[in-house]
Amino acid sequence: MTEIKIEKKKSIFPWILLALGIIAAIWFLFFRNQEVVEPMETETTRENTQVPESNGAVNAYLMFIEDTEADMGLDHEYTNDALMKLTNAVEAKASETNFDVSDNIMKAKQIAEEITKDPMSKDHANKIRSAADILSSSMHNMQKEKFSNLTAEGNAVKTAAESIDPATLTLDQKDAVKSFFRTSAELLKKMN
Template identity: 30%
Template sequence: MAEIKIEKKKPVWPWVVLILVVLGIIAYFVYADQNDNDLNDDFDDDYNNEQVVDPTYDSSPDDTYDTKKSYDQFKAFDESISDSTRVAIDSSYTKKAFANLTKAVVRTADDNNVEDSEALTDLRNFSSLITSISTTTKDTKGFKNFKTASDKVVKVMEDIQKKNFPALQTQVADLKQSASKIDGSVTMNKQQDQIYTFLRQSRDVLQMMNN
């Protein structure tokens, strides 16, 4: 009688494992790419779509400032706090307001020939600091940078006042007091009044300095 050869079936599980591994790798790269896009969106927040005038010298040979640019930067800041209901509630809106404020302060300091200081240098580099500010109102660690920026703004504006605006001593003192009320350990949506008051007073003092 002839023997019937029975061929053993090759196990299927190695193929199943291989397919799962491939699918896992694909899912990882898709998820990672999505996270990168979300992170960029958080940092950008349409930041470049807002009017933010760069506080640099104009192109004239003698390196003098264009006073219209100084005014435009103040105007950009003024417009970025026009909707008080969004300040400290809309994180993207608030980031742009602080960015425009620091640029307006730097421009005013340069217009008044204020000597460089640690605070002024930090405000010049605020474009890099802005990316480390959390766009979520729950992240108090990221929000501490708003407090840092506020304190540095006051320091530079105080230097400007002492150099060229002795009559604004009271206004700058009031601004300093407002900045002290901003708490770096509290989420910004819980201190909207304090933040908006600080931004509004900063605008008023800058306007008097630029008139």
């Protein structure tokens, strides 16, 4: 004779309880608080970086450093733009305060232009460091002579320039280069 096996049907009851438990948990977490939360109105204020119209170059540099979303890339356009704007700002501030930096400005502009000539060159960091040293020395000397109350800021610019390592590729030390640009902007802002 053949044997007939009868299998007992598995209960679906535990699955129904699990589904009800999940639904109850979702309801508890999301729908238990019926209060309508009014969105808060926030007022965005931006630090005023406007400088007198007579010094548009400083204003242009400050706005470039604050507002730019550009990042340093292989073409070094950002670095070139920042160095050129910083050079122009230092030149304008020196002119405004009757401080002579003309030799240093010419050297810094020449170096800034060289950066974009050969994008694959491995000595960009060396050139950026040279320009940073020239500009930080100019700003530091101007600060010592004309703005003696800004000693800490002048020293910060020198330190930021010295933190750029000529032996390291520029893209490997973006933070150090950007830090130099930011500390320079802070000093120029306080000189106004």
